Amino acid sequence: MNCQVSASQALQIISEHETSYALILRQATPDYIDLLIFDASTVEDTTQIATDDEATKLVLLPYRSIEERGFSAQDDKQPILTCTVSQHYVTDRDEFESLVAGPIGHVENFEFDISDAEYADIASASIVEDIGSGLGSNFVLKRTLQGTLSDSSNASLLGLYKRLVQREAGAYWTFLVSLEDRVFLGASPERHVSLHDSIVAMTPISGTLRAEGRRPTTREVQAFLADQKEADELLMVLDEELKMMASLCPEGAAVIGPRIRRMSNVVHTEFEISGRTSANIGRVLRSTLLAPTVVGSPLESATRVIHKREPSPRGYYSGVVALVEPDGCGGQSLDSAILIRTAEISRYGDVCISAGSTIVRHSDPDSEAQETRAKTAGLRQVFEAEASLDASIGQAMTVRRAVVSDFWLKSTTERALNRHRFSGRTCLIVTAEDDFTHMLAVLLRSLGFYVDELPALDVDELPADRDLILFGPGPGNPENKTDQRIVSLHRLIRSALLQRRPFLAECLSHQILALELGLPIARLAQPHQGEQIELPLWNRQATLGFYNTYTARSLTPFVHSNPARHVRAILHPDSEDVAVLSGTAFASTQFHIESVLTHNNDWLLAELIEGVLSRSETRTTKKVDRGTSVPIS
Structure with a gap:
C-alpha cells in the first residue's frame, strides 16, 4: 500500500x-x-x-x-x-x-x-x-x-x-x-x-x-x-x-x-x-x-x-x-x-x-x-x-x-470474424531465426488454424498430421550452405516438394524454394529492407511489405523444374524479380504477409492458403489471372 x-x-x-x-x-x-x-x-x-x-x-x-x-x-x-x-x-x-x-x-x-x-x-x-x-x-x-x-x-x-x-x-x-x-x-x-x-x-x-x-x-x-x-x-x-x-x-x-x-x-x-x-x-x-x-x-x-x-x-x-x-x-x-x-x-x-x-x-x-x-x-x-x-x-x-496494416489496427474481436474459414485446420510453422513467425501464427489463428512452431534445425521430418506447413522468413544468404539453418530449410522444402505436401514459404524460404525449382538468386543493388511496394495481385492492387536483400529472378517465361510442375510466377512489373510462386501444392511470397507494411494481411493469407489446399486436394492447376503470370514447366 x-x-x-x-x-x-x-x-x-x-x-x-x-x-x-x-x-x-x-x-x-x-x-x-x-x-x-x-x-x-x-x-x-x-x-x-x-x-x-x-x-x-x-x-x-x-x-x-x-x-x-x-x-x-x-x-x-x-x-x-x-x-x-x-x-x-x-x-x-x-x-x-x-x-x-x-x-x-x-x-x-x-x-x-x-x-x-x-x-x-x-x-x-x-x-x-x-x-x-x-x-x-x-x-x-x-x-x-x-x-x-x-x-x-x-x-x-x-x-x-x-x-x-x-x-x-x-x-x-x-x-x-x-x-x-x-x-x-x-x-x-x-x-x-x-x-x-x-x-x-x-x-x-x-x-x-x-x-x-x-x-x-x-x-x-x-x-x-x-x-x-x-x-x-x-x-x-x-x-x-x-x-x-x-x-x-x-x-x-x-x-x-x-x-x-x-x-x-x-x-x-x-x-x-x-x-x-x-x-x-x-x-x-x-x-x-x-x-x-x-x-x-x-x-x-x-x-x-x-x-x-x-x-x-x-x-x-x-x-x-x-x-x-x-x-x-x-x-x-x-x-x-x-x-x-x-x-x-x-x-x-x-x-x-x-x-x-x-x-x-x-x-x-x-x-x-x-x-x-x-x-x-x-x-x-x-x-x-x-x-x-x-x-x-x-x-x-x-x-x-x-500506411499501417488494417489487420493490426483491428481489435482481437474483429480479427476473429474470419475464424470459420479454416476452423479445425492445423499448421506447423518452420522457423528460421525471425520472430515474424509469431505474427504469422496470429494471422493463422485468426483464420481458424491450430498453430505450432519449430526451428528448422529441430525438424527431422515433416509431420504427416498437419494440413499445412509454413516455412518462415529469416536473415541470411539462401545459397550459404555453411549455415546449417539454410541447409535444413533446403532439405525440408525439397522434401515437401517431392511429397507434394501443401505448404507456404516466405522471404528467405521463398528464395530457397526458388533455388530448388531451378531459379537463380541475385543480390539486390538496393535492398528492400522495410520497404512498402505496390504490386498488382489477383486482379487488385496490393500494398506489400518487403524485407529482402536477395531476390529470385525469372530470366525467361518458361523455366524447367524437376521437383514441381504447373508452377506460376508473379513478377514485379518491368522486372525479373519474383514476388510470388505458386504450384500444385504450394505458394510462396517474397513479401511479408504479416508485416504492418502489408495491407489486407488476412485476405492475402487466406487467398494463398485456399489456393494451395484446393490445388493440393484436386491436383489441378488454378489459374492466377493478373500481372505477369509465368508458367514454369
Missing part, C-alpha cells in the same frame, strides 16, 4: 537512505513522484527474480540479459539488480520541486568515446556489409558520452533530478535510482512493457527530429513526418514489437497511433500496442528482452551485428528498469521503461550517457552521428513545454497511420 507523505517528509526519508532509494515520476501519474526505499541484491538471470510474492520490486536489467534468449552480447559481467522495496511513498511533485534546493554539480570535459567520423565509418560499414548482405533491416549502434561530475553528493543528485523533471515533460519515466556503488539518472521516453489485469502493452518509438533545445516549427515537423526514412524506421520497429507481442498474446496485439512524443532536444513518433495474455510477469520480461527499438531487427541477427560493431559493452544502456508491485486484486502489475536517455554516475563522479541511432538502408552516416548528439543533449539542456499540435501536423499523422 502506497503512503502519501509531504515533500519535507520525503526528503527526510531520503536523507536516511542515501544509497538505497529511488524516485520515479511516471507518465501515468504526472502529479506525484514515487519514493521507494529498498534493499538491493543481485541475481544471475531473470528466472531468479521472484515475481510470485507480494513484495514490490524495482529491477534493473543490463543489456547482457539478452543472452538468456540465446542471443549474442559482450559480457561485461554487469549484474541484474533486484531491489526489494520495504517502503513505498508518493509525494506531491510541485511541492517536492519547490523544496529541493542546494548546489548542483556540473560535468567537466564531456567527450564521446568515439568521434563523429569514427561513428559514421561504423554506420557506413554496417549499411554496406550488414544490411547489404541481408543480415537485417536495421541496427541500433551506440556510442557513449563521458565526463566527470564536479559534485556527486546526494543534494547535487536531487538538484539534477529536479532539473530533469522540469525539462523533460515528454518522458515516460523520469527517475533517479541511488545504489551503493552507482546512480542511474534518466528521462526515458519509452515504455518497455507493462502488464496489468492480463493486458500487456508496449510503446515502440522510432524516427527522430533533432530539435536542439527549441520547439520545432510546424513546417519542420511536417517535413519530418513526410520523411520516408523516418517512417520506415518506425514501421520496422512496430513489426518487431508485434512479433514479441504475438508470442505472448495468442490473438495478437492491437495497434494505436502513430503519435508524436516531444522531448527537449528531439521529437519522436510512436505507436502503442496492447493485447491480452495469460503470461506471468517473469515470462513477459524474458520474452521482451530486449526492445527492437534499441537493438534492431531481426533481433537475433542485430545482436550479432552489435557485438561485432560496437567498440565496448553496453552495460545497462538499452536494458530495462522495471517496477513490479501488487495490483490490489491479489495479483501483481508490471511497469517498465527502457534504459535510454540515462546517465550512469559512479560514486567517484564518472558519468556515462550512451545513445544510439537506427541504421537503415538509406541512412546518412554523418546525420546518424549527429542524432546521437541530440539524444544525449536532452540530459543537460533546457526545452520548451510541450504544446498542442498544429492541425496540419495532425493531418500528417493521419497520413502516417494510413
Whole structure:
C-alpha cells in the first residue's frame, strides 16, 4: 500500500537512505513522484527474480540479459539488480520541486568515446556489409558520452533530478535510482512493457527530429513526418514489437497511433500496442528482452551485428528498469521503461550517457552521428513545454497511420470474424531465426488454424498430421550452405516438394524454394529492407511489405523444374524479380504477409492458403489471372 507523505517528509526519508532509494515520476501519474526505499541484491538471470510474492520490486536489467534468449552480447559481467522495496511513498511533485534546493554539480570535459567520423565509418560499414548482405533491416549502434561530475553528493543528485523533471515533460519515466556503488539518472521516453489485469502493452518509438533545445516549427515537423526514412524506421520497429507481442498474446496485439512524443532536444513518433495474455510477469520480461527499438531487427541477427560493431559493452544502456508491485486484486502489475536517455554516475563522479541511432538502408552516416548528439543533449539542456499540435501536423499523422496494416489496427474481436474459414485446420510453422513467425501464427489463428512452431534445425521430418506447413522468413544468404539453418530449410522444402505436401514459404524460404525449382538468386543493388511496394495481385492492387536483400529472378517465361510442375510466377512489373510462386501444392511470397507494411494481411493469407489446399486436394492447376503470370514447366 502506497503512503502519501509531504515533500519535507520525503526528503527526510531520503536523507536516511542515501544509497538505497529511488524516485520515479511516471507518465501515468504526472502529479506525484514515487519514493521507494529498498534493499538491493543481485541475481544471475531473470528466472531468479521472484515475481510470485507480494513484495514490490524495482529491477534493473543490463543489456547482457539478452543472452538468456540465446542471443549474442559482450559480457561485461554487469549484474541484474533486484531491489526489494520495504517502503513505498508518493509525494506531491510541485511541492517536492519547490523544496529541493542546494548546489548542483556540473560535468567537466564531456567527450564521446568515439568521434563523429569514427561513428559514421561504423554506420557506413554496417549499411554496406550488414544490411547489404541481408543480415537485417536495421541496427541500433551506440556510442557513449563521458565526463566527470564536479559534485556527486546526494543534494547535487536531487538538484539534477529536479532539473530533469522540469525539462523533460515528454518522458515516460523520469527517475533517479541511488545504489551503493552507482546512480542511474534518466528521462526515458519509452515504455518497455507493462502488464496489468492480463493486458500487456508496449510503446515502440522510432524516427527522430533533432530539435536542439527549441520547439520545432510546424513546417519542420511536417517535413519530418513526410520523411520516408523516418517512417520506415518506425514501421520496422512496430513489426518487431508485434512479433514479441504475438508470442505472448495468442490473438495478437492491437495497434494505436502513430503519435508524436516531444522531448527537449528531439521529437519522436510512436505507436502503442496492447493485447491480452495469460503470461506471468517473469515470462513477459524474458520474452521482451530486449526492445527492437534499441537493438534492431531481426533481433537475433542485430545482436550479432552489435557485438561485432560496437567498440565496448553496453552495460545497462538499452536494458530495462522495471517496477513490479501488487495490483490490489491479489495479483501483481508490471511497469517498465527502457534504459535510454540515462546517465550512469559512479560514486567517484564518472558519468556515462550512451545513445544510439537506427541504421537503415538509406541512412546518412554523418546525420546518424549527429542524432546521437541530440539524444544525449536532452540530459543537460533546457526545452520548451510541450504544446498542442498544429492541425496540419495532425493531418500528417493521419497520413502516417494510413500506411499501417488494417489487420493490426483491428481489435482481437474483429480479427476473429474470419475464424470459420479454416476452423479445425492445423499448421506447423518452420522457423528460421525471425520472430515474424509469431505474427504469422496470429494471422493463422485468426483464420481458424491450430498453430505450432519449430526451428528448422529441430525438424527431422515433416509431420504427416498437419494440413499445412509454413516455412518462415529469416536473415541470411539462401545459397550459404555453411549455415546449417539454410541447409535444413533446403532439405525440408525439397522434401515437401517431392511429397507434394501443401505448404507456404516466405522471404528467405521463398528464395530457397526458388533455388530448388531451378531459379537463380541475385543480390539486390538496393535492398528492400522495410520497404512498402505496390504490386498488382489477383486482379487488385496490393500494398506489400518487403524485407529482402536477395531476390529470385525469372530470366525467361518458361523455366524447367524437376521437383514441381504447373508452377506460376508473379513478377514485379518491368522486372525479373519474383514476388510470388505458386504450384500444385504450394505458394510462396517474397513479401511479408504479416508485416504492418502489408495491407489486407488476412485476405492475402487466406487467398494463398485456399489456393494451395484446393490445388493440393484436386491436383489441378488454378489459374492466377493478373500481372505477369509465368508458367514454369
